[in-house]
Amino acid sequence: MSAAPGHTAIWGRAEQQDFRSRVRGCLLGGAIGDALGAGIEFDSLEAIREAHGADGVTDLVPAYGRRGAVTDDTQMTLFTMDGLIRAQVRRDTGAWHPPTDVHRAYLRWAATQHDWGPDERRKDDGWLAREEWLYSRREPGRACLTGLGDEVMGTLEAPKNRDSKGCGAVMRSAPFGLLVGWEPQLVFQLAVECAAQTHGHPTGYLAAGAFAVISHSLARGEVLDGAVQKALAHLATRPGHDETTDALKRALGAVRQGMPTPARVESLGEGWTAEEALAIGVYCALVAEDIRHGLLLAVNHGGDSDSTGAICGNLLGTLHGETALPPDWLVELEGRETILQLADDFAMEMTQGAALHGPAGSSPGWLARYPRA
Structure with missing residues (x-):
């Protein structure tokens, strides 16, 4: 990042409430979409219909031993947000390089994929890494695991997994768009820099940047x-933008082709690659009659159902806010308390960070949650 964006905006109470609703909606909506697709992500549409009826999945189905379970998509999205908060807090020290803070957050996520549970000796991990329910492997992508297999941070000049354009960087990138005080080009740049830490193909990181910019616009209303x-x-x-650009244009074109159907979703791909997952998520959000309709459309296809559901849910949740989310799905969502805590912390940091930490003094409780180290 070339420079830190300004923080001179003054938030009114109504603006703060609207922003918090959109942040909550983004995280919870993405997690619901993730959970809806978690039990069917490796099934064909035919198999989904055989198991769940002609309409496919119409409700949460069991995955990982329970209804409402989330996958690595939600896990990594939460650690993206954790890293962004830490970047803001560490700025007081004069250190300002958000990709480094997000990378450290991803390394904390990687630890949840091989450790039995939180290591209380790592005092600088912060509160999210001490949430025991996150210590569960939920089909993480190979590029995410190998890209974070050591402490060397991939960059655009020297990316990890140069040939990887899987959707593992896109599905975790919605939080970048919630940096509403930043200019869109900075949001785009930060998202692509952080995507290159695991996905080095231009499509892999440019699709993440595009998703972040779309989310950013929605968060701004x-x-x-x-x-x-x-x-x-x-x-x-x-x-190297051609694949991502073409995929988004196909999504826009599909909107004009008539009533949304699973076949129309599948015409955009299966969602295993970054541009396909983004196109499916965007298309389903564009044609959604409401959040329930959009999310069910996003998961009922033969492909990476949890990732396309998560992307669509991030978009619809940011667009409409938390109160538009289906309550019957929310009540069963794994980790809902953690997700809400993180969303509220992010909203508070972005709107009232100066009152939490700075030259004049800092809240010990906040620095315990988000250590500067």
């Missing part, structure tokens, strides 16, 4: 179609 157009404009300036 813009409409989804305009948000996609803004992302296309940012993509056009980047080498």
